[in-house]
Amino acid sequence: MSGVDRARATAAPEPAAARRGRPVGRFLAHVVWSTEVVGTHHVPAEGPVVLAANHVGLLDGPLLYGVSPRPAHLLVKRSAFRGPVGAVLRWSGQIPVDADGGGRAALAQGLEVLRRGDVLGIFPEGHRGGGDLGALRGGAVWLALAAGAPVVPVAILGTRRTGRSTGSLPRPRARLVVEMGEPVVVERASGRSGREALDDGTRVVADALRATVARAVARTGIELPEDAPA
DSSP states (O other), X not given: OOHHHHHHHHSOOOHHHHHHTHHHHHHIIIIISEEEEEOGGGSOSSSXXXXXXXXXXXXXXXXXXXXXXXXXXXXXXXXXXXXXXXHHHHHTTOEEEOGGGTTHHHHHHHHHHHHTTOEEEEOTTOSOSOOSOXXXXXXXXXXXXXXXXXXXXXXXESSSOTTSOTTOOOOTTOEEEEEEOOOBOOOOOTTOOHHHHHHHHHHHHHHHHHHHHHHHHHHHOOOOOSOOOO
């Protein structure tokens, strides 16, 4: 691979890519499924923003992309970038994450997105599961610290029900919910090391995410799935 090809492979997608796929995302959210969206006013109208969401089902990414009040680039596992789905992901400006490689290239692209003042979506759990945020990876907070970006916690409910596979889709016109909470600002406090700042921020974001999910569950009555089958 030439130097030019490597640069193209690691450069963040253009802002126009995130804009052009939004009608598809909105169609999925509001025509194929019936999605209630709450709290979009919590997303700052300009400047870098990290949307950090819980992750229970296959539809979470397209749903978050479709209902975000601003065009967003999402971190998506590389295995999804295959065939027609992969073509759509590339066309709409999504960023592949190679977990085996530590996700460094994806983090670099995500940081570029944030530093130019755009929106980045990420699922801090790192995989689809129960969505209860039992363990969060530090990528979202590392990006927020590096870019000086607020983190908006996002609860996604209804994309998978108890007993359904994490790769399944809800029935058409099923009621889905995306609820966004108040932004969280993470900073490196005086006297704290980078590692300590990352750990501190991850705890703060985890608490905010859990509170947002709990609030959405209480308000809607839509429970998280009680199991996480493959």
